[in-house]
Amino acid sequence: MQVIILNILFMTQNNQPKYRSNCPISSALDIIGDKWSLLIIRDMMFANKKTYSDFSKSSEGIATNILSSRLLMLEQLGLINKGKLEGNKKTNIYSLTKKGQELLPIILEIAQWSDKNLNEHLKDGAKPFVHKFKSNKDDFIKNMYHYFATREA
Amino acid sequence: MQVIILNILFMTQNNQPKYRSNCPISSALDIIGDKWSLLIIRDMMFANKKTYSDFSKSSEGIATNILSSRLLMLEQLGLINKGKLEGNKKTNIYSLTKKGQELLPIILEIAQWSDKNLNEHLKDGAKPFVHKFKSNKDDFIKNMYHYFATREA
DNA sequence: AATTATTACTTGCATATTGCAAGTAATTAA
DNA sequence: TTAATTACTTGCAATATGCAAGTAATAATT
Structure with missing residues (x-):
């Protein structure tokens, strides 16, 4: 045991x-x-x-x-x-x-939520990132997965 | 203080x-x-x-x-x-x-992740729900927000 | 070859958080 | 008038976290 x-x-x-x-x-x-x-x-x-x-x-x-x-x-x-x-x-x-990588959409939604609802105290550095995610989520996520794959090689 | x-x-x-x-x-x-x-x-x-x-x-x-x-x-x-x-x-x-309601996308992504990655031990009851979310996320979320609003009234 | 530095931890102990059972005060229902 | 419900609080035990220090193996430096 x-x-x-x-x-x-x-x-x-x-x-x-x-x-x-x-x-x-x-x-x-x-x-x-x-x-x-x-x-x-x-x-x-x-x-x-x-x-x-x-x-x-x-x-x-x-x-x-x-x-x-x-x-x-x-x-x-x-x-x-x-x-x-x-x-x-x-x-x-x-x-x-893969199981770990697939937490990405959760994390991005969290970032988006904070960007909208907690921004009194957040730095602006993440704004362009969140904005790009919002403009086309599926593409953004696909690109990130591709980035993960190329990084390994 | x-x-x-x-x-x-x-x-x-x-x-x-x-x-x-x-x-x-x-x-x-x-x-x-x-x-x-x-x-x-x-x-x-x-x-x-x-x-x-x-x-x-x-x-x-x-x-x-x-x-x-x-x-x-x-x-x-x-x-x-x-x-x-x-x-x-x-x-x-x-x-x-509103701030609380906007956690919905996070929660739905969590549900989707579990449905895919933890399903050895999960009941199948949530499957149709997750499937519907996946088929059109934006619509699904919009409908849920509408549901929240009508429930209050 | 010997010393030093780095890496990936573990250990011990203090503090903080959680879990459980019981208790309480203010309604509301019977 | 009594009993039940609701929304908690309290006390204490069990877990989890935080901090500082220590250790063993490997790698880099002299």
Whole structure:
């Protein structure tokens, strides 16, 4: 019996994550409903961050123990992969799986919501980005997926 | 100086909520980046829940103290309103503000993501709903906003 | 070859948040 | 007049998060 306790979800005896209900919204929140998971994903998507130390340098200042547990959880749930570059045995390279990449529309809708509803305190830097997303969401998302793919190669 | 401590965000001396950074994604997560806030919003949107006891009967089983603090936070941040029905001095009626209603696209994208990526354990009941959303997102959202408006009247 | 730096963590402990059970005060219903 | 409902609060235990320091392996520098 695996005893790894993840911070949000945890594994039952049969090694299945335990969800609060079978509602799709609730179940997603069991995974990404916290302050940090989506920020790690954000940094992978938009800042091309790949390594533990990359993530630990986020402007929000994630604690290393939280980072560690989140990376493990995201990996176990299949949102990210953990790998190495050849010729380097030290540095772990984290990358988004398809399942992880597909969080993009959620993140973009969040950005759009904030842009509209929280802009008293937000910097204007994200405005052109959000504006472009709004003008043609499907294209924007398609282009981002293509960008993810080319980045890997 | 107001000393109300909200569970996620908290107020500074000048009564402004304190965000971790000025990133739109991080700032939204300062508000809705927890396991419960979006579930309350979900219940208001899709189950037409309005009262404290409505919310306390969610299938995920929110604790009443958490419910209480979340309702207060959502109200203070302008995502929901608190009111009464005339002729009833007891029951509080909570309703979504525009700011709160506009979380709909986020929630729908979350539902779509779960439908695709978590469906081992999800019930099929939400499938037609998600399918309809996918077929024409803009229309779907417009119809939902219209539904919210007519419900109030 | 030896020292230093970097990377990816873990550990311990304090603080904050959540979960649970019980209690309360103000209505409203029987 | 009593009972039930509603909207909470309170106390305490359990979890999760935050912070500082430590560690082991690898890689870079001298």
